[in-house]
Amino acid sequence: MLTLSRGFTPRAATIAAFFLAAGLPLAAQTSLTGAGATFPAPIYQKWFNNYQSVGNVQINYQPNGSGGGIKAVTEGTVDFGASDMPLTDDQLKGFKDKHGFRVLLFPTVIGADVPTYNVPGVTQELNFTPEALAGIFLGKITTWNDPAIARANPGVKLPGDKIVVVHRSEGSGTTFCWTDYLSKVSPEWKSKVGKNVSVNWPTGIGGKGNDGVAGLIKQQKGALGYVELVYAVQSHLPYGKVKNQGGQFVKADLQSVTAAAASVKAMPADFRVSITDAPGAGAYPISTFTWLLVPEKISDDAKRKAITGFLKWAITTGQGSVEKLDYAKLPRAVAAKEEQQIAEIK
């Protein structure tokens, strides 16, 4: 081994260089940890990467599920959480009882669920009414040529094949959005099944993840299921239009999803709102916010500055990069209201 001089061996030099390199970023950077929803994970990762140079903060995010995120932020093991569903009163109370102050919800991007299908002989886009979707998922409408579907699709030759319903096998925010919509448009669904990340489906088979559902639909003739809009767009899946409250058949895309969020009549102060079945022209009825969960009081000054800085950036500059990843951006009115809530973080 080559020794340049006594004591200055290549081995010692490497060790010294390692500590120097490791020490440098640690010098002035704050680090935050977060955990939660998988649906917005791609856009959050992109935001955290971009924001690292802007705000000099390193943010680590674990997409282990909305349930996990809510649990983690309540326990205090992470600095912030993320959830695809608004926290229930019990969950808010649980946090407040444990910490003595509230947890605040900040909508970040908007997603949507789309109905995708595999009907032999049909290549056009199908129209679905709320009654048809509820009937299919309740197991009441069993064949494709049922009048409830045929009425909305004049001129399309629907076969008599049985409808095979495909849903998500694991708990997911996608299921929450879909069942939330069905609960709103069908009183029978609301009483029989309800809305949750995981429900007791009256009929159908379960696939794991968006890809599991899409795979099952592709292989099974007559299948109908729901996937996230982001996934459908990126995988070039055909999906149908859904009739909204105004009576139009709307296809899910970035504009119609943002329109759904913009048309919410009274945005509650805590942003816990469901935007499914939104009124408003051109609104896509099966849309949902996704939220970041941030505690109201953060004792560490550096962390508080980091989080509030990131939130301000995310709802303004960050929104510029969401559409490239096929997420819909927040309406400006909502973003403006959120800035007021950011000021409440002390």
Next chain:
Amino acid sequence: MATTTCAPNIPAPRRPLAGGLYKRLRGGDEVAYLVTLICATTILLIVGLLVVELWSNSRLTIHTFGWHFLTSSTWDPNGGKFGALPFIYGTCVTSALALLIAVPLGVAASIFLAEMAPPSLSNLLTFLIELLAAVPSVIYGLIGIFILVPFIRDYLVPPLTKSFGFLPIFQGDFYGVSFLSAGLVLSVMVVPFIVSVSREVLLAVPVEQREAALALGATKWETTWQIVVPNASTGIIGSVFLALARALGETMAVTMVIGNTPKITASLLSPGYSIAAVIANEFAEASGNLYISSLIFLGLVLFGLTIIINAIARIMVLTTTRRRA
């Protein structure tokens, strides 16, 4: 794997208690005894702690539902009603189907590899079959969805329903994902266990037994089937229990091809659910103490089943090898 030699029995030290710990520890034997004792008790302690943790976290479910949990068929996370029966049924049906296919296949293959095949071919094939055990289960799941399920749907089920459609196990609509698909995938996954253990056990039968049979005028097959296999039967049964334990606990491959529908029906063509699959699917997003506690109790049920079966298998394999020594 089974071995034909006995480990040397390190006896417990028999020095008088008076003399102090340090004096007793000076001999190498005593130190070896102590260290290995600590390792063994640590492992037992970990298993014990696992059971205690599972039990304490399931107490809420046991308190709410009692043993009725094990006989109820409703799984409604939203309504707060939980029952384990569809999952226990699915786990048992898929494992039984897997064994039904894998045992004849595996035992016949091991007989070929141990008795009939030339040694070079036997070693090569055994190596390849043991590689099957190294394939991750997610890969089996993917092969299941993309290759096995379409194959079953297009080529296996139509003739099956045409000729045996009157049987209740082949009735109803077939959507590809089903107990049948899960059982088939599981059988491929457990065959390597049966083959490698059975082959070792068959090879361990003393050559004198074979020679004696042949000397008495038996043919090669008569020797194999009537002398060698019965001699090795305890070991083969032990390997079957090992395969059953693997099949009971298999998660990823099963959840990808079973359909994830909690249903109890006699038909193998219907989608179903298993304990490991439901825990893997629902635990991450589960919120609410009763929901989480129910999933953990399901885990305890599966743990109990697997531990008991593994224990029986170990005892059986041990008895076979001790006898050979």
